[in-house]
Amino acid sequence: MSLVRSLARRYSYRGEQLDDLVQIGSIGLIKAIDRFDLSRGVELTTYATPNIIGEIKRHFRDRGWAVRVPRGLQELNVQLSKLVEGLTVQLGRSPTIPELAKAAGVEEEEVLEALESGRAYSSLSLSQGGGSDDGEDLDPLESLGEVEHQYEVSEDRAVLAPGFKVLDERERRIL
Template sequence: MFADDPERADARPAPEAEQARPAGDGPAGFELDTDDAPELHEADAVGGADAEGEPEKPAEPWGPGGARTVAPQRHSAPDREAARALFVRLAQLSEGSPERVELRNQLVRMHIPLVEHLARRFRNRGEPLDDLTQVATIGLIKSVDRFDPERGVEFSTYATPTIVGEIKRHFRDKGWAVRVPRRLQELRLSLTTATSELSQRHGRSPTVHELAEHLGISEEEVLEGLESANAYSTLSLDVPDTDDESPAVADTLGAEDDALEGVEYRESLKPLLAQLPQREQRILVLRFFRNMTQSQIAAEVGISQMHVSRLLARTLAQLREKLLIEE
């Protein structure tokens, strides 16, 4: 009877399987967090209004062959209101209470995505990403312990400087093999960034003058920063030079020791000095051990300055000749 009446036919309810799910509902037992989802650009909007203000048709949820398809979900930021409520409750609990410990751990877990995001900003700087994530987590824990929800500041805004500072402190204290001043560490980072930018811009390595002009510092400071970069990583002197069978680097390094050479000369001169007459020995002591002038020696010994000069020249020539003979 109703089949012949179009109005009644349109009024018939659709089968339950064909009814559209209300907008914003997720799978059964799962609620989508939309309060803190990132804003979408117009090109990324789904289910929004079209140019004429009419709502777009929902995407067909059925794939080829009638298979159900589910769009992948993004990781959303922690629910700000829920996090704030947890912080308020955390502040009300006494230190060491089991509930406080559980709330603290829950807040740390909620903000792990922030930790991972900030740690990735410092990757490719010579430290493993896992280590940076652990260091950043320490900063997150400190932020959770110090955060005051009554100040009206978002936790992510408060925690970011603390987490970044913890990572930078790690690079400053642990990343350098040789301790250098903080000013030089920061200068090295600035030079690394400037070198990369100028290399891409000019298609070649920048000069010292270009780096100084780009950073607004003197060329001497640039050279000091480049030299300090050598302290970031070092090589052990006990490492083989080329392969395992090669001598260590320390075995190939050396320099002349003037003091050791002086010891050899003194030991060789001792028997030769003992063979000299008493007056010549005294003149040598006054000249080379007491640093007296020839005139002072002449007055001390009771001879002329010219005679002192001749005695010194003759004695030194004899000693030099005998040393050469012994060698």
């Protein structure tokens, strides 16, 4: 049982009670004992460790989501989080849903489903948004693809600059 307790201690920072993790790890130990084959020449602890860790990880995977979300959507959500970061830097603004869909190689509807499924995760996460300066929670779906005002102003100035050069001083002041 000390093996189970030491392995469970590694995962106790995830918000579960250590005793609960020890119980879950014990299930993994029991399964390992049932399947252990002494004739293979492997120690029980060597064989049991991955089984115990696997049972604990399975617990977090299955119970970490408030609503059961298909694994494919969970993985797409993680992929989209990384893509949002990269595209934001590359584009200088938040990417739109069509841009994310193209970058991920999936349909827009799948992107929307995956982003919405991320909200079903029960633990706090950066992908669920955060508080703004005025204390309100920000929804990442509301800010995704949003045109940033300062970017729009800069773009307008860049487009209009050649036209301003041909105007005389009076016309420029009027505009």
